[in-house]
Amino acid sequence: MSNNGQDTILKVENLTKHFPIQKGFLKREIGRVRAVDDVSLDIREGETLGLVGESGCGKTTLGRCILRAIEPTSGRILFYRSNGEEVDVAKADKETVRHLRRDMQLVFQDPYSSLNPRMTVKDLIGEPLVVNRICTGREMEKRVAELIRQVGLRPEYMDRYPHAFSGGQRQRIAIARSIALNPRFVVCDEPVSALDVSIQAQIINLLLDLQKVFELTYLFVAHDLSVVRHITDRVAVMYVGQVAEVAHTDDLFRKPLHPYTEALFKAVPKTDPDMRSGKMALAGEVPDPANPPSGCYFHPRCPYATEICRKQSPELRDVGNGRRVRCHHAEKLDLSGIEVTDVALSPELSASQPSTEGTSV
DSSP states (O other), X not given: OOOSSSSEEEEEEEEEEEEEEEETXXXXXXXXXXXXXXXXXXXXXXXXXXXXXXXXXXXHHHHHHHTTSSOOSEEEEEEEOTTSOEEETTTOOHHHHHHHTTTEEEEOSOTTTSSOTTSOHHHHHHHHHHHTTSOOHHHHHXXXXXXXXXXXXXXXXXXXXXXXXXXXXXXXXXXXXXXXXOOSEEEEESTTTTSOHHHHHHHHHHHHHHHHHHTOEEEEEOSOHHHHHHHOSEEEEEETTEEEEEEEHHHHHHSOOSHHHHHHHHTSOOSSTTSOOOSOOOOSOOOOTTSOOSSSTXXXXXXXXXXXXXXXXXXXXXXXXXXXXXXXXXTTOOOOOOOGGGSOOOHHHHHTOOOOOOOOO
């Protein structure tokens, strides 16, 4: 645990990422896409923070900025190392970032494109060990075999290539590669969205098992609210590059404070076919992040919007009980949550089954 006075492992402060819009032969900048717009949040050691929102809201960009896979425009990304040292990832030099790679890793969304088809499983998982000079040769092979077992595959698969595996097995290989250096923090960028439902459950349970064994902290990016409900401790809801609401998972699902969160819940399919989802709160399209609306970004689609929402941008403020919300009327609104039984969990997730997958290739 870090000695920064709390159990925080990562703190993001006013993080911004703008992508320039260029035009003409001289590449003249005519505007900017606000992919991540003044985001602040913290992640506690050992927890799983979910990051949800519609496609294009900036979830993946935020995750990659945190890892310095892409350069942020401004803001601070404070990572607390195991010895208590505070490192600003956003301003760290290349050598510092290289050392931080041992502590911070990424699991990509697509297991088909995240693995080099010309490398064997042994080379894919062993590459971080070799590059970071942890081990080589027989020692590396032994470590790779151990990692393969830990993700539910067989060591004899080490000399096979990615094309010989199913999607779920490829994602297991990608997860083994991400934990090869014993990291403390892992960004899971929609790690199950490209898999079918039964395999999704197995991969989720695998991530939960590995979190206990390796004492991992996750930033879990997802669309599926049933998965988010099952795996996360807290949830941050994003809309057009901004954090709209942050709360403990149970509190958020039981009683959202932001109208956008309520709208996401109303879009969840019901487990009872005779039940209606209710009136949809979302109308219109997601605003253009290159030209967001004035005031609250959500006001053109919000059924509760007033004049102040159209003119004044709300701050992300603390409203008690560990909750933060970006809404002028949060305390006045009586918004609808979602019951546990309304979230359609797969049987594997509901039963919390062991994370083993059929090992035939």
